[in-house]
Amino acid sequence: MTSRVEFRALGTTAVVVVTEPTHLRAAERAVRAELAAIDLACSRFRDDSEISRLHREAGRAVRIGPLLAEAIDVALRAARLSGGLVDPTVGTSVRELGYDRDFATVARETSEPAPPVRPAPGWHRVLLDRKATEVVLPRGIELDLGATAKALAADRAAAAVARETGSGVLVSLGGDLSMAGAPPPGGWRIAIGDDHARAERHPATTVTLRSGALATSSITQRAWRRAGRAVHHIVDPRTGDIPTPVWRTVSVAAGSCVDANTATTAAIVLGAGAPQWLSERRLPSRLVDVAGLAEHVAGWPAEPDGSDVEVEAGPRESTAA
């Protein structure tokens, strides 16, 4: 029998599920503590966050705390392993597209056009000395750690609960899930959809997992209109603009939520080449194109109605773009 609690955090919904109900309160406390720490370190919407201080002190070596150092390290690793498809230096691009505050208060429609887009400066320009927890952020570069920091928070929170209580636990942050400890009998049931808030009541499909993590990225969420143009929160670092829409929603299972989230974001950015890219990395994935056709990759289970398309490594069998 599992027990669960949910609350608002990091601009989204946090869900904590434990296999030992007596540990639910302790689990909630542990997760809240992790999320508060991540928010204070990584939120670009808080003047008092460490990353805001880093932005103010750009151009010189800045001593930072271990958590922000880990978050930057994770973001740079994601950039490296994705070949730059996921790049934390898109901060200016995201802000200029209109995502310049907590999304709850972002104007859903504005007539003012965005400034001309330009490629992200590039993750390789951020210098991090992890051992000394010092970072040099060149002037003019703004970091957006949003995606990887939230995933890191899920991984850290799940690990903290398992460590502190011994209970099996699933932590979901806006649909980015990390599991730790022993799963419930039959595994963790995960409903998949475009919107994490609706997925449980109206799942497109439901899978079970016993460990690791699962993330979903969608261009249908955190979306708004700017000067008559639909935009969203995922930016292609190569252009500084939203990517050409190929995939509406991508879900990936991986060993950690950070890796799952890196892969979902990279897939949205990469577009038509994403199934091959995911398949080569043996990451079980479900990709839904803008017309609603699902493809599954690298062992993601076929859906009961058989409407989806399995894609294996090697030449692509189908292209949904």
Add this chain to the structure above:
Amino acid sequence: MNRSTSQRMAKRETGRRKVGMMTAAVAFAGTAAAAVLGLALANGTAAATTTTSTTTDQVTQDSTNTQSNDQLQAPVQAPVQAPVQAPSAGSSGRSHAGSGGS
């Protein structure tokens, strides 16, 4: 202002030359770049077109789920299609969580 960082980077690059992980030329370029960074910072400018490969060998596992430094880590087991469960005492058909965009 940034001497310690530059010195550490230079020292690390020197160490790399010793273990032969990079060609001498590349290692020298890295050391020189670190020195350039130090000079640029001393002038108050943000230079830095140097590589950050020096940081990626410092990823720690800490408390996170499995992360490899060399590749995105696949799960131990792929997801499986969830069986349809009829709600009953002690066994709800509810999902534990939903995954979607946020």
